[in-house]
Amino acid sequence: MVQHSYANPAVLVIDMQVGLFHGGRVIHAAEQVLDNVRRVLVKAHAASVPVFAVRHTGPQGSPIEAGSANWQFMPELGIDLEGDTVFEKTRPSCFAGTDLLQQLRAKGIQELIICGLKTQYCIDSNCRAASELGFKVILVEDAHSCNDTELLPASTIIAHHNATLNGLFASLIKTEDLRF
Template sequence: MTDALLIIDMQTGLYDAPDKPFERERVLATINQLIGRAREANRPIFVARHTGPEGSPIAAGSPYWQLWHGLHVDEARDHLFNKTRPSCFLGTDLAQQLRAVEVHQLVIVGMKTQFCIDTTCRVAAELGFSVVLPEDGHTCMDTPALNAKAIIEHHNATLAGAFARRVKAADVNF
């Protein structure tokens, strides 16, 4: 059994949106550090792109759908896949791909905390994967109800224990 890194929705349309993600540069640097450590350990990296319907700003192939250019993903080496729902599992073959390479533990990072990070952590745990959530490896934008920092803190606390093992990114070992 092995570990894998799952990067969610680090796309131009979200990362560079008019409402910028909370601490986006720090989160990007953290994710890139995890990519480097996963590569050094020869662990698989999976990268999800949220894909909107034809004609939407994040339709497949559109400029906003592209991965953020500063993300150190290697499209020839890493496993890129498209999703249309908050869960990285619904409507994709991610679970089968993870099982094919004998992944047991999944380190989940990216955007947006209250949607795709939350949902994917919960579903991964339900599917029997051990989930590691770097508390400093995911982000979102402010909402009318809560600022992004509060959303992130809330989800880190809520997901910890029942759905994920909460750690600092610096403490993730592949």
């Protein structure tokens, strides 16, 4: 088991929304990823680690417009809409056009544990952005996913991003090894 000592951590759950999870193409290892993200949240809540849950908001008339059924978080996750910090974004980076950076700094957060959707878009963007902003990034390697593309199967995309992000932009950890 990998032991890690966290310095003022927070969990960043990205785009775990009904429409992104169930809409369109099938998410790779969907039920396992959903369960792993849920387990990350259970561990964070039990340890009183701050959770920042973001949902992507599409323009009015889009499948994930604000307030729509598809825009909602996956109910199985147990995101605490009162206790967790919930916010919206319109770009891949959670930092672009939001006050996430100010909120993290105000709470003294030094490490971000990242999980959610989709690997090659928002997970990749946020690992890189958070690292460049000076945060220690921990990517939960089995708690993010995407769907197959015309060029690559999702399993290859996920493995590639885990390998690419590991070291320079993030450290990897498995859900079962995450301890606060």
